[in-house]
Amino acid sequence: MSQDFQFYMHQFIESGKNAGMLPLKDVSSPKHLFRRIMPFILFVLNYLKLFKLRRKVLITTSRGDGILEAAYPHYLNYQIIPMLWDTWPKEQERLFKDLRILKCPLALVTARQMAERIKQELNIKTLWVPEGINTQGFITGDDLYLRPIDVYELGRQHLTYHRAIENAIYQGSIKTWKGNTYNADGTLKLLACKGTEELKKTLSSSKVVICFPKSDTDKADASGGIETLTQRYWEVMLSRSVIIGRAPKELIDLIGYNPVIDVDWDAPEKQIAIIISHISNYQSLVDKNYATACKIASWDNRMEMIKSFIKENLN
Numbered sequence: 206m207s208q209d210f211q212f213y214m215h216q217f218i219e220s221g222k223n224a225g226m227l228p229l230k231d232v233s234s235p236k237h238l239f240r241r242i243m244p245f246i247l248f249v250l251n252y253l254k255l256f257k258l259r260r261k262v263l264i265t266t267s268r269g270d271g272i273l274e275a276a277y278p279h280y281l282n283y284q285i286i287p288m289l290w291d292t293w294p295k296e297q298e299r300l301f302k303d304l305r306i307l308k309c310p311l312a313l314v315t316a317r318q319m320a321e322r323i324k325q326e327l328n329i330k331t332l333w334v335p336e337g338i339n340t341q342g343f344i345t346g347d348d349l350y351l352r353p354i355d356v357y358e359l360g361r362q363h364l365t366y367h368r369a370i371e372n373a374i375y376q377g378s379i380k381t382w383k384g385n386t387y388n389a390d391g392t393l394k395l396l397a398c399k400g401t402e403e404l405k406k407t408l409s410s411s412k413v414v415i416c417f418p419k420s421d422t423d424k425a426d427a428s429g430g431i432e433t434l435t436q437r438y439w440e441v442m443l444s445r446s447v448i449i450g451r452a453p454k455e456l457i458d459l460i461g462y463n464p465v466i467d468v469d470w471d472a473p474e475k476q477i478a479i480i481i482s483h484i485s486n487y488q489s490l491v492d493k494n495y496a497t498a499c500k501i502a503s504w505d506n507r508m509e510m511i512k513s514f515i516k517e518n519l520n
Contacts (some may be wrong), residue, residue: 220504269296346409358384378478406445
């Protein structure tokens with residue numbers, strides 16, 4: 206397992222270590238002409254079929270547009286099995302090209318739709334690995350009726366729903382709110398929480414947390430219609446807050462029910478006002494969500510599945 210990861214991949218790496226996967230020391234890829242030279246070298250190696258000499262496998266974590274860099278220089282000695290995040294449309298052309306020249310025998314992908322697309326277009330056996338999280342360290346907090354923050358908008362704002370929140374604040378049904386602030390052009394101005402510990406504290410102090418998939422909050426061409434589970438849902442479930450917004454189908458299929466209250470787009474202000482004024486009615490739901498996340502959310506639960514997939518397909 207390669208240790209070349211960004212911060213949100215760290216927990217996956219740690220779970221891999223716990224499962225007995227040995228990490229390799231990461232090596233920074235050379236910058237000068239890397240994207241021009243290395244594909245040519247790999248083409249020559251593939252033409253001479255030297256890739257067949259590689260016996261050991263290496264799971265390499267990467268964004269969709271960086272697998273070649275992340276695998277450097279280990280692809281000279283190992284069969285690379287990518288573990289892929291953020292396989293959005295702008296990354297896909299480069300990703301497909303890199304998977305071909307790396308001769309990846311298998312692929313692990315957090316987005317189910319992209320796992321299916323890679324399998325269909327590249328004829329690479331793929332495994333959907335639902336986004337996980339380290340479940341330790343979250344704060345279960347007080348029961349809902351005792352929490353001081355009415356609404357926390359987590360992550361990117363859904364602009365239409367954010368206007369409904371503003372209306373509810375103006376009407377007085379939401380008295381305390383927290384969320385990121387944005388510039389007029391939509392770019393991020395200020396994060397609501399400065400770090401992980403503040404985030405955990407805020408979540409455990411919030412009655413309601415707003416969560417939408419990226420496919421709902423970004424322009425259609427940014428997500429390419431790819432709807433995927435992200436760790437923010439696990440973060441809220443582990444904090445026993447009510448989730449309003451929309452759940453990715455991946456999450457519903459994984460746990461067997463919808464843990465999110467879908468927005469009533471006909472009357473969003475009225476809906477959230479009723480939920481906040483009757484917040485104790487949702488205590489059983491958040492307790493169920495918490496128990497489910499404790500059971501299913503951990504990356505540790507994914508490791509045996511990954512090892513079995515590799516063993517079955519590389520015999």
